[in-house]
Amino acid sequence: MGHYNFDRVINRENTSCVKYDLRQSIFGNSKVLPMWVADMDISTPDFILDALAERIKHPMLGYTIRDKAFNESIVWWNAKRHSWDIKPEYISICAGVVSGLNHAIQAFTNPGDKIIIQPPVYHPFFSTIYNNNRIILPNPLIGLDMKYTMDFEHLEKIASQGAKMIIISNPHNPVGRVWNRDELVRLGEICCKHNILIVSDEIHSDLIIKPNLHIPFASLSEQFLMNSVTFASTSKTFNLAGLFTGHAIIANKQLLKKYNHALEITGAGTGNIFGFESVKAAYSPKGEIWLDEVLEYIKGNTLLVEAYLKDKLPKINLAELQGTYLLWLDFRSFGLDDEKINDLLINKAEVGLNKGSIFGELGIGFQRMNVACPRSQVEEALERIHNVFKNL
Numbered sequence: 001m002g003h004y005n006f007d008r009v010i011n012r013e014n015t016s017c018v019k020y021d022l023r024q025s026i027f028g029n030s031k032v033l034p035m036w037v038a039d040m041d042i043s044t045p046d047f048i049l050d051a052l053a054e055r056i057k058h059p060m061l062g063y064t065i066r067d068k069a070f071n072e073s074i075v076w077w078n079a080k081r082h083s084w085d086i087k088p089e090y091i092s093i094c095a096g097v098v099s100g101l102n103h104a105i106q107a108f109t110n111p112g113d114k115i116i117i118q119p120p121v122y123h124p125f126f127s128t129i130y131n132n133n134r135i136i137l138p139n140p141l142i143g144l145d146m147k148y149t150m151d152f153e154h155l156e157k158i159a160s161q162g163a164k165m166i167i168i169s170n171p172h173n174p175v176g177r178v179w180n181r182d183e184l185v186r187l188g189e190i191c192c193k194h195n196i197l198i199v200s201d202e203i204h205s206d207l208i209i210k211p212n213l214h215i216p217f218a219s220l221s222e223q224f225l226m227n228s229v230t231f232a233s234t235s236k237t238f239n240l241a242g243l244f245t246g247h248a249i250i251a252n253k254q255l256l257k258k259y260n261h262a263l264e265i266t267g268a269g270t271g272n273i274f275g276f277e278s279v280k281a282a283y284s285p286k287g288e289i290w291l292d293e294v295l296e297y298i299k300g301n302t303l304l305v306e307a308y309l310k311d312k313l314p315k316i317n318l319a320e321l322q323g324t325y326l327l328w329l330d331f332r333s334f335g336l337d338d339e340k341i342n343d344l345l346i347n348k349a350e351v352g353l354n355k356g357s358i359f360g361e362l363g364i365g366f367q368r369m370n371v372a373c374p375r376s377q378v379e380e381a382l383e384r385i386h387n388v389f390k391n392l
C-alpha cells in the first residue's frame, strides 16, 4: 500500500473541466472550493494514461470496433471484483450511463408510461424520464436518523399502478447506501411480480467502503438476470468521465436487441477509441491495486469529515458512507431555510457543494459533498464551513 500519492494537488483550472471552469455559471462565484460534481480531483492512474499515450503513437484515429478484449476486460472485472460471472455477449455500450438510461427508457417503455425512482436520487433520473415524456412514480426512501432504507410497502402499493420500469441507484447517490442482498431481493420480487423491468444503475459499484459489499442486482437470480438491465462504467472509478464510455450488461437477448436498436436509432452504438483503450487498461490487475488504494484514501477523507463534524460542527449530521465518494450532509438543525444555507455556503464559506434539493424535495436542507480529492482540500472545505457556521 501507499504506492500512489493522492495528496498531490493538481490545478484543473482552464482545462474546460465542469468542476472548476463552470463555477461562475453554476454558483455565481468563481472562487468556490469545488466539492460538487462527481468526478475526482485525483489524477487518473498512470497505467491508463500510458495506454492512451501508447494508442496515440499510431497516427490513425479512424472508425474503431469494440474488440473482444474490451468485453473480456468487463467480464474479468465483474468476476474478480463482484463475484459475478457474465458472458461477453451480454455486453453493450453507452456513451455515459445517462445516455444509456435514456436509450433504455426509449427501448423498453412508451410515452406516457410510468417509471419508478427512489428519491432523493441522482437528479438526471428525473430528467431522463420527463424528457422522454414518461411519468415519474416516486417511491421515496425512508430516512430515519440519517439511515436510509427502501420503502417496500409503498413500492408494493405503487407497483400495481401499472409501472413499466424502475430505475435504481445501486449503490445509491446521494445517500451513500450500498443496498444489501435482502433489500435487493425484496425489491426484485415485488418488481418481477408486477412485470416491472429493473434498470440498475451500478456506476458507483466499484466505489465501496469496506466492509460493505456491492451486489450486482442481476447476479441474485436467473429471474432477476432476465428481467433487468445493468449499467456500469469506469468513469467514476478511475476518473474518466470525459471519455464518455460506459457499458450495459443485458443477458436477456430480446432486451439486448431492443436496447441495441435504440442505440442504432440515435447513432450512439459505436463508442470512441480512447474510451475503449481506457476500459481495457482500467479493468486490470493494476486497476485493482490502484482502486484499493484510492478507496482507503477516500475512507480516510470520510473519517476525517465525520470526526471534524462531531467535534466542531455537531449540528451538521452525516449519513454513513457505505459507497460512492459523495457525503450526504443534513444542515436542517440550523433552522435556516434552504436558500440561506446555500447562500452561506457559496458566498460566505465559498465552498461549492451540491444542494440537496436537486435530488428531489426530500433533499431540501441537505447538501452533497464530494470527497474524492486530496485531503488538504477536504480540510480546507471543513475549515471554511466551520468559520461561517460555528456560531449559528
Ligand SMILES: Cc1ncc(COP(=O)(O)O)c(C=O)c1O
Residues within 6 Å of the ligand: 038, 095, 096, 097, 098, 099, 122, 169, 173, 201, 203, 204, 233, 235, 241, 246
Ligand atoms: C447514479 C449515477 N448515474 C449516472 C451518472 C453519470 O454517468 P455518466 O457520466 O456516465 O453519464 C452519475 C454521475 O454522478 C451517477 O451518480
